[in-house]
Every structure is written in C-alpha cells, then in structure tokens.
Amino acid sequence: MTTWMKRTIGVALGICAFLLLAATSCTIGPGQSDSVTLRVPYRQQEQWDYCGAASVLMWRLYNGQSELPQNEIYTWMGGSGSGLYPDAIRDGASYYAGMSDAIVDRAAQDPVESQREFFARQISSIDSNTPVIAIVEVGFHAGVIDGGTWTRDAQTNLNVWNDVYFHDPRGFADRSYSSAQWMSHATGGYNSLTQIVSNSATFNWQSNYDAYGDSMVDSSGGGMGPEEQYAY
Amino acid sequence: MRIERHMPGMRTVVLLAGVLLAPLTPAEAWNLAPCSPDAASKRAATAKELREAKLGSLKYLPHPFPRNANEVIADYKHQVVARWGNIPREQLRPGQTALIDGLRRDTLRIEVVTVENWGVRRCSDPRSGDRYFLLTITDASGREIARAALEETGSLEQTGFASGTEAPLVPPSAVAQRVAKRFGSGAESPVYVTTTGSLRCDVLMPCVATRAQGSVYLVSSENEVFEIPAQRRLLSLKDDLGSHEKRNSKLNELKADNEVTTSLGGDVFVALRKHGRLSDK
Numbered sequence: 001m002t003t004w005m006k007r008t009i010g011v012a013l014g015i016c017a018f019l020l021l022a023a024t025s026c027t028i029g030p031g032q033s034d035s036v037t038l039r040v041p042y043r044q045q046e047q048w049d050y051c052g053a054a055s056v057l058m059w060r061l062y063n064g065q066s067e068l069p070q071n072e073i074y075t076w077m078g079g080s081g082s083g084l085y086p087d088a089i090r091d092g093a094s095y096y097a098g099m100s101d102a103i104v105d106r107a108a109q110d111p112v113e114s115q116r117e118f119f120a121r122q123i124s125s126i127d128s129n130t131p132v133i134a135i136v137e138v139g140f141h142a143g144v145i146d147g148g149t150w151t152r153d154a155q156t157n158l159n160v161w162n163d164v165y166f167h168d169p170r171g172f173a174d175r176s177y178s179s180a181q182w183m184s185h186a187t188g189g190y191n192s193l194t195q196i197v198s199n200s201a202t203f204n205w206q207s208n209y210d211a212y213g214d215s216m217v218d219s220s221g222g223g224m225g226p227e228e229q230y231a232y
Numbered sequence: 233m234r235i236e237r238h239m240p241g242m243r244t245v246v247l248l249a250g251v252l253l254a255p256l257t258p259a260e261a262w263n264l265a266p267c268s269p270d271a272a273s274k275r276a277a278t279a280k281e282l283r284e285a286k287l288g289s290l291k292y293l294p295h296p297f298p299r300n301a302n303e304v305i306a307d308y309k310h311q312v313v314a315r316w317g318n319i320p321r322e323q324l325r326p327g328q329t330a331l332i333d334g335l336r337r338d339t340l341r342i343e344v345v346t347v348e349n350w351g352v353r354r355c356s357d358p359r360s361g362d363r364y365f366l367l368t369i370t371d372a373s374g375r376e377i378a379r380a381a382l383e384e385t386g387s388l389e390q391t392g393f394a395s396g397t398e399a400p401l402v403p404p405s406a407v408a409q410r411v412a413k414r415f416g417s418g419a420e421s422p423v424y425v426t427t428t429g430s431l432r433c434d435v436l437m438p439c440v441a442t443r444a445q446g447s448v449y450l451v452s453s454e455n456e457v458f459e460i461p462a463q464r465r466l467l468s469l470k471d472d473l474g475s476h477e478k479r480n481s482k483l484n485e486l487k488a489d490n491e492v493t494t495s496l497g498g499d500v501f502v503a504l505r506k507h508g509r510l511s512d513k
Contacts, residue, residue: 033315035323044397048432080487085476137428138352138469139479149319162290162315172379172392172436174325178290178315181389184359188352188428 037147037165038062040131045169046070051142052084053077054169055133056092058144062131063097084142086135090196093133101199108192118193119183121202123161130201134166138188143168148179261362262348262423262441264448264460265496267355274358282385290314293386301344304365307386308342309335315388327393331378334371343368345401347381347424347438352469355498359383364426364435368401376400379436392436399437399453407440407451410510414457419444429494429501430483431458450494451510458492458504467493467501 041061045054053074061067073096077088086104093102107118122145125132132145144167150159164182166175177185187193285291294310295303312335321329334340346363353360361384369378376398380391404422411419424438427450433439437453446462473479473493486493491503 033318035316035319035325035328037323037325042395044395049430085480137432138473139476140428140430140432149315151318166390168392168434170432170434170437171395171398173395174327175390175392175436176328177390178311178388180359181383181387184353184357185389188356 033149033151033162035147035149036126038126038129038131040144040146040167042167042173043070043169044171044173047074049080049084050074051169052089052092052133055142055144055167056089056096058167058169059093059097059099059131059133063099065096065098068096084135084139086139086194086196089133089135089142093196099198102196103199105195105197105202106193115183115187115193117205118195121197121205122195124203124205125197125201128198128201130198133196134186135194135196136185136188138192139194141168141170143170146174149176262421262425263350263354263362263497264464264502265350265355265498265500267498271355271358271498275361278358279385282387291387296386297384298365298382298386301342304344304367304382304386305342308367308380308382308388311388312391325393327378330371331369331391331393334369334377339372340377341370341374343370345424347426347435348441349435350425350427350433350494350496351435352428352495352498359385359387361385364389366401366424366435366438381435389435401438402440404440404442407510408442410512411442411444411449411451411457414507414510415444415449417445419449425450427494427496430486430492431494431504433494450504455510455512457507457510458494459507460502460504465503466496467503469495469499469501473501 039062040058043054043057043061045051047070050070053070056073056077057068057070073092076095077092078085086106090102090104093099105118105121107114122132122134126145126147133142134145135142146165146167148161148165149163150161153160161179163176164179166177166182167173168175186195279297282291282293283296285293292310292314294306298304298307312332316324316328316332324332331340345366345368347366348363349360351360354362363384365382365384365386367380367382368376369380370376376394378391378393381389383389401424404424408419408422419442422440422442425433425441426435426438427433431439431450431452433450433452439450439452441448441450443449448460450458450460452458467473467482471478472482483493486503489503490506492506493501493503495501
C-alpha cells in the first residue's frame with residue numbers, strides 16, 4: 001500500500017471517528033441534562049443467591065461473549081455461600097467476562113473522602129463505557145451499573161449525576177436510583193462500600209479527583225469523578 | 233392499605249371512594265425493632281432540610297411527607313419530570329419515555345401502597361424512614377410498566393421497569409388468608425415489608441408480614457413462607473454477619489437448622505424458619 005493510500009485511509013478513518021464521536025457524545029450546557037446507557041444485556045437471577053453469577057453473566061454478554069447457564073458460573077465461583085463473596089465475583093468476572101484486570105474495590109464510608117473517591121472510581125468506569133458490579137445492601141446483593149443521567153450545574157459547571165441505572169438481577173430491569181439514594185443503597189447506611197471494577201477503566205480517577213479536589217464538592221456533598229459528582 | 237387511582241386527567245376514576253385523600257399510613261409503624269432516639273433526632277434534621285428546599289433544587293418536593301395517594305403521585309411526577317423531562321428523548325430508554333409521556337398525558341393508572349421498612353438503613357440512615365410508598369404503574373392497556381419506591385419523606389428512591397417476568401403484587405389480606413389456612417389460625421395485621429439478608433424482600437417486590445399464633449410469618453413474592461418464632465433469635469449485623477468469614481459461618485449454621493436470616497432495622501437481624509411454599513389458594 002502506498003503512503004498516499006495509507007494517508008487517505010487514515011484521514012477517512014479520522015473523519016469517521018469524528019462523526020461517530022459527534023453522533024454519540026453529548027455536549028450539554030448549564031442546566032441541561034443528559035443520559036448515558038451502556039446497554040448491558042439484562043439477566044434475571046435464577047436462584048435467590050445467584051445475583052453474583054447473574055451479574056458476571058451480564059458483564060460477559062456486554063463484552064460480546066456467549067450465553068452461559070448461571071449455575072455454571074455460580075458453581076465455578078464456589079457455589080453456596082460464595083455467590084456473593086466479592087473475591088469470587090472478581091474471579092468470575094476475570095474468567096467468564098474476560099476482565100483480567102478486575103479488582104475488588106473496597107472503601108469506608110467514613111472518612112467522607114474515602115467515599116467520594118470510591119464513587120469517583122464508579123463514575124470514571126461508566127465514563128470509560130465499562131460496567132461496574134456493585135455490591136449493595138451490606139453485602140447481601142449485587143447487580144450491574146449500566147449508566148445514569150446528569151445535569152450540567154450552572155454554578156460549578158460540573159456534570160452532576162442525578163440518577164444511577166442499576167441492572168438489578170432480582171427483577172425490574174433498568175432500575176433508576178436517585179443518586180443520593182444510590183449512595184445510601186450502596187453503603188446500606190454502614191461503613192462499607194464494595195464494587196468490582198476494571199482497574200484500567202478507573203485509571204484516571206485519581207488525577208481527575210486531584211484536579212478538581214474537595215473544593216469542587218458543594219456543601220451537599222457527594223462522590224465525584226472527572227468534572228462530575230453525584231447529587232446529594 | 234391499598235389506594236388506587238385512575239388517570240387520565242379530568243376523567244379520573246377513583247376505585248375506592250374517598251381513598252385518594254385518606255391518610256395513607258397508620259399512626260404506628262409495624263416493625264419488630266425500634267430505632268434509637270438518636271436515629272430519630274437525625275431524621276428530624278433531614279426532614280427540616282427537605283421542607284425548606286426551594287423549587288429548582290433536586291430536593292424540592294411539592295408535598296414533603298405526603299399524606300395521601302394524590303400527594304404521593306404528585307411528588308413522584310414532579311421528581312420524574314424534573315430529572316428526565318429535559319433529557320433529549322433519544323438519550324432515554326424506552327421505559328423512561330413511556331413513563332414520562334404517560335405522566336404528562338395522564339394516561340397511566342398508578343396504585344399506591346405502603347411498605348414497612350425493615351431494611352438496615354431504617355435506623356442508620358436519617359433519610360430512610362419507617363416505611364416506603366410503593367407505586368405500581370400500568371398503562372392504558374392494563375400492562376404493568378414500572379414500579380417505583382418513594383421514601384416516606386416523598387423523596388424518590390427508585391423506579392424499576394417491568395421485564396414481563398415479575399409476579400403481580402398480591403394483597404396482604406389475601407396472603408394472610410393463605411397463612412391462616414396453612415397454620416390453622418387467624419393471621420392478623422398483614423403488611424408489605426422490605427428487608428435484606430439471606431431472605432431479601434425487595435422494596436419493589438415486597439414480602440407480606442403477618443402475625444399468627446404468637447409468631448410473625450413472612451411470605452416472599454415467590455410465595456415461600458418463613459417464620460419468626462415468638463422466642464426470636466436475634467443476630468447483630470456487625471458482630472455476627474460483619475465479615476465474610478463470620479457471615480459464611482453464621483449462614484451455614486442457620487442453613488443446617490433450615491433457617492435463614494433477614495434484617496429488622498439497623499444492626500438487628502433475626503433468624504427465620506423455612507416452611508416451604510404456601511398454597512396459591
């Protein structure tokens with residue numbers, strides 16, 4: 001292939017990428033709202049303690065891999081008693097969803113910085129179009145975060161997340177939590193936060209967090225990521 | 233208590249006369265573990281903040297602490313439209329657009345019931361009260377499209393969109409009759425409850441709790457029945473279930489005795505005996 005042809009293809013690809021980006025990205029002004037949905041395929045859990053296995057299956061399907069019986073994943077993850085063990089879900093995500101850099105991300109609710117950093121990683125992952133498996137209700141349940149809605153705050157010019165979309169394998173797909181309620185749901189009102197995230201998908205959270213700093217979190221509090229925070 | 237409302241618009245039909253403006257909640261909360269006075273005072277501070285919120289704030293509610301189904305529905309509609317109403321339609325999911333369109337055109341039927349909150353947040357998070365309002369939302373064809381939960385403050389907790397596989401809500405009184413038939417005695421004070429634990433009663437798919445023969449029975453949305461005996465075996469979230477090792481050990485111990493555990497509020501959990509499925513009739 002000649003250099004001219006390579007350049008032409010390169011320019012064409014660049015234009016396509018720009019058009020694709022323009023078509024899918026959202027430029028919103030102050031006070032305006034928008035929504036992002038990763039379109040993770042939804043699966044209802046087949047047994048009461050299959051929520052971890054169903055969550056791993058949803059992540060697997062999102063990554064374009066084939067359907068699998070939930071009991072296969074559940075059994076591989078250790079079966080009864082281990083279906084909700086975060087380490088087992090991480091291993092399941094690595095093995096069945098190809099997320100070899102999946103990690104168990106644990107944080108305390110107190111001090112508040114720890115909580116903000118935790119949710120910054122959560123938002124950063126969604127920004128990277130990568131789902132998160134959230135362990136909720138003090139570790140008794142799990143599901144997949146599929147996106148959310150936000151508003152551009154007129155005063156701070158931050159994208160404030162209003163809602164979190166949660167694929168709850170228990171039933172009623174595409175649940176939408178108000179973000180303040182989501183943060184409470186995630187902690188269960190106790191000092192523990194756990195999620196399974198891709199390490200690379202959350203790579204930028206620290207620099208984003210450092211760049212905006214605590215001063216960007218308004219008096220109502222909330223977790224934050226790149227130019228973003230949860231409304232509280 | 234079951235409150236029903238038909239919309240559309242001026243053709244509103246009230247199925248149960250007078251209930252739209254009737255109080256939604258009984259005076260006393262129905263639970264088995266009271267919160268501490270400290271938790272109550274923290275709730276008061278949160279309530280004050282909500283009542284003082286101004287229009288434009290996400291915290292603003294037309295009717296803080298709604299007293300009847302009309303006020304609950306008004307709070308819900310306000311919050312859904314405030315959150316999603318300005319988002320371009322193409323960015324929303326089909327369930328969201330159907331919901332917003334139906335709310336704006338008053339073509340939805342919304343039924344409001346109360347769900348007693350036995351979840352861990354009840355006594356540990358000041359925003360979480362003694363009960364939720366559960367809204368079941370059906371379209372003009374009678375198909376259930378969504379359920380939503382509001383805190384007793386009126387603040388929106390969540391909306392879930394029906395996938396078509398969820399079981400319909402069964403009235404607590406009907407479940408109580410089945411319990412009475414199964415255990416051979418009257419079953420009293422049936423209510424919807426939400427809990428968490430190895431028995432989870434999701435707020436959108438609540439269990440029914442009822443008292444009979446000194447015990448409290450919980451019936452799940454899958455119609456499985458569990459008993460909290462009069463002599464309750466209480467567990468501590470922190471001490472008994474606080475780590476993976478402790479939790480695994482305790483859950484295995486309960487399983488050997490044909491038991492599960494569920495929350496009663498705050499740190500308090502309880503052991504429940506499994507009784508299998510309840511007859512549908």
